Amino acid sequence: MNEIPEPTETGSAGTQQPGIETAVSAAQESPLDGLPIARAVEGLAATRSRSMGGEVAANLIAGSFSQLSYDLQETKQELRSTRQELERTREELSDYKTKAAVLEERVSTSFKGRHLRNLSITVGTFIIYLGIELYRNNIDKYPYILGGLGALLVLLGWFSKEGGPDK
Structure with missing residues (x-):
């Protein structure tokens, strides 16, 4: 019972090569690499702990300084993201201010345009009336011209745009 049988098929062709003897390791970077003062304090704490009041001190x-340095890096990152958000918000505000100015201009021109449209409809109606009266009095040439001009003014008043291109 202590004997383990040899398998007939191992699943390999026997052409495997041994792996690399030396292990490859990735260099772990300290989060404080960009802060030379933090590295200096860590180095002093590691080599000359007696000069800093003993090993515990x-x-x-060193731990306090590392924590403060880490907090500084976090605060700088938050500041960068806040500045990016502020810039995006400024651009958005500028877009809305431009849009508000365009809409304000459209509203102010809308009132002016409305008066012109109403005047065009009124004058066009009056000119059509004159054309009809001239036709009743058997004047041949002018009634058709006045009727066409009046109809053109009425249509212009009805179908003219109120504002800018997106209206």
Whole structure:
């Protein structure tokens, strides 16, 4: 029962090569690489802990300094993202201010345009009336011209645009 049988098929062709003897390791970077003062304090705490008040005090100072340096980096990152958000919001505000100015201009021209359209409809109606009266009095040439001009003014008043291109 202690004997383990040999398998007939191992699933390999026997052409495997041994792996690399040396292990490859990735260099782990400290989050404080960009802060030379933090590295200096960590180095002093590791090599000359007695000059910093002993091993416990050196570790406490180095840890506190590392935490403060990390907090500084986090705050700088938050500041960068806040500035980007502020810039995006400024651009958005500028777009809305432009849109508000365009709409304000359209509203002011809308009132002016409305008066012109109403005047065009009124004058066109009056000219059509004159054309009809001239036709009743058997004047041949002018009634058709006045009727066409009056109809053109009425249509212009009805179908003219109120504002800008997106209206």
